[in-house]
Amino acid sequence: MKYFIIAIISYLLGNISFAYILGKIFTKKDVRDFGSGSAGATNALRTFGKKIGIMVFFGDVLKGVIAVLIGKNIGGDTGAYLAGASVIIGHNWPVLLGFKGGKGVATTIGVVFMINIKLTLICFVLGVIIIIITRTVSMGSIFGMAMAPVVAIVFIKPFDLAFFLFCLFIAGMSIYRHKDNIKRLIKGTERKI
Known part of the structure; x- marks a missing residue:
């Protein structure tokens, strides 16, 4: 049961799209309507500029860090791996954005940083x-x-x-x-x- 909880929490955490949220707040635009169509840091950088791009990058990294901390705290190393995989999947295929997310590089950096x-x-x-x-x-x-x-x-x-x-x-x-x-x-x- 604890691994199911880790997976769900981490997946939903991955659904928090900083590229989408910050794009809407600062420019009133959906990042997925531009460039590669990806809701990630690189497309945010190209579409909205350095300031938003950098904020998106660190926000996405932070998702990975938080997910692994939660997973490791609840389920040890196995929990950390499961949380890491789930938060990346949540970022890449977020149910809240119709499964149209980013490519997961920044979130993966946060995940792996916490693991090794x-x-x-x-x-x-x-x-x-x-x-x-x-x-x-x-x-x-x-x-x-x-x-x-x-x-x-x-x-x-x-x-x-x-x-x-x-x-x-x-x-x-x-x-x-x-x-x-x-x-x-x-x-x-x-x-x-």
């Missing part, structure tokens, strides 16, 4: 390097997330199968959410910064 800061820092740095080289946020996001299971194997000792499977799941979810970006990257039509 070393992995977070390594993947974040790798992602930023790719963004700087390619000037493409989606490329850095995809690469940073895709590296999570690899980093879990190579750099996190002792090896933890549950953590590796968690990293594999969140990486797969992130790559899936970026499928349209991947198509544009292949075509050479993805927007740069």
